[in-house]
Amino acid sequence: MGNFKKKCLVLKAGFQETVSDKRMLLVLLIIGFILDNGVRCMVRNAIQVEQPLGIFEGFIMCINHWYYLIVFLLGYIVMLTGIPRLDSGQLFLIYRIGKKNWIIGEIFQIAFSSLVYVLLLLLGCIISVAKYSYIGNVWSNFTVDYKALYEELLSDGNRFIDQQVFKYYLPYQTVIHGILLLILCMTLMGTIVIFFYIIDHKLIGIVINSLIILSVLIFNERRMGLMWVSPFCHSVLALHNVYVYKQMSVPLYWSYLYLGALEVLMVGLTSWKLKKKMFY
Numbered sequence: 001m002g003n004f005k006k007k008c009l010v011l012k013a014g015f016q017e018t019v020s021d022k023r024m025l026l027v028l029l030i031i032g033f034i035l036d037n038g039v040r041c042m043v044r045n046a047i048q049v050e051q052p053l054g055i056f057e058g059f060i061m062c063i064n065h066w067y068y069l070i071v072f073l074l075g076y077i078v079m080l081t082g083i084p085r086l087d088s089g090q091l092f093l094i095y096r097i098g099k100k101n102w103i104i105g106e107i108f109q110i111a112f113s114s115l116v117y118v119l120l121l122l123l124g125c126i127i128s129v130a131k132y133s134y135i136g137n138v139w140s141n142f143t144v145d146y147k148a149l150y151e152e153l154l155s156d157g158n159r160f161i162d163q164q165v166f167k168y169y170l171p172y173q174t175v176i177h178g179i180l181l182l183i184l185c186m187t188l189m190g191t192i193v194i195f196f197y198i199i200d201h202k203l204i205g206i207v208i209n210s211l212i213i214l215s216v217l218i219f220n221e222r223r224m225g226l227m228w229v230s231p232f233c234h235s236v237l238a239l240h241n242v243y244v245y246k247q248m249s250v251p252l253y254w255s256y257l258y259l260g261a262l263e264v265l266m267v268g269l270t271s272w273k274l275k276k277k278m279f280y
Contacts (some may be wrong), residue, residue: 023079027117030075031124034068039128042160049150051142055133056175057127061161062180064238066216072233073213076117076186080193081206088089102273103194107267110190114183122179145188162238169237176225177252178237183233184259191266198273234258 039058046053060276062068083105134140139161142150147161166173189209215230227233234255 023082024266026076026078027120030071032122034062034071034121035124035128035187038062038065038068039125043129043132045150045160046140046142049142049149051140053129053133053142054138054140054171055129056122056171057128057140057143058134059122060165060171060174060178062121062125062163064162064174064236066236069232069236070213070216072121073186073189074210076114076189077206077209077213078210079117080190081112082192084194084197098273100271102269103267106194107187107191111183111187111192112191114186115179117186118179118182122175128164137170137172139171152159154162157222163238164238167241181235181237181255181259184256188259188263188266191263193272195266195273197271198270203208228258231259231262234261253254 039062042058042061043053062072079265100210143166144162145161169177187214192208193202193205196202196208212232215227216232216236227239228250231241235252237252240249242251
């Protein structure tokens, strides 16, 4: 059996277990909360000032606002508590295909599950704004003029797109970069959990992921340069500009390199520790 087919076996088995996992209900509830508390309120605000939204602007708002991102990723951490799934079938699979293929297959599964989670949010956001939106790679007047014309009228400090996003990126660019950076960050979080599982300290991995996410509460207020140590901050497109935070911003490509390098490092460490791991 080819190595690629062996990795696909892990991906297929893991995906089936993920879909049937009761934790998926929590994921759907979290997405529902974000849509109801964030996107639909944003739509109501746009209707109030009679300005339609771009079809992706609800999603862009969610992935560039620390509050909704924290809620979104904390739900993802709950999902990570269930990996790796090692029932009797999985143990047989490990000895059948080998540890190396198994761990790569697990990481593929994490990346795929991350993509599905993000796309569920994207789909929900599109459905929520569809009736009062347009399709086009142009920012809406609601987004561009919010600070100047609508903020005082709406008294809403949460449901708008940060100017550090629309001044530097077009909507389609924002969606693509936002999805890619989020998936890189989420895959890294999953790899961290697997590494600490391999060394029999899975709870530490969960705690580290939680600290990575919650650290933004400090960075959001103080805007310290130290924030770039956190993979979470690299996944927020709004932090990559030079419009306001010139002293501590980093180029977008550095975030891809940083998240990619951390993932390669964690995969290497996990593979090294896996050689001595015995599964029972």
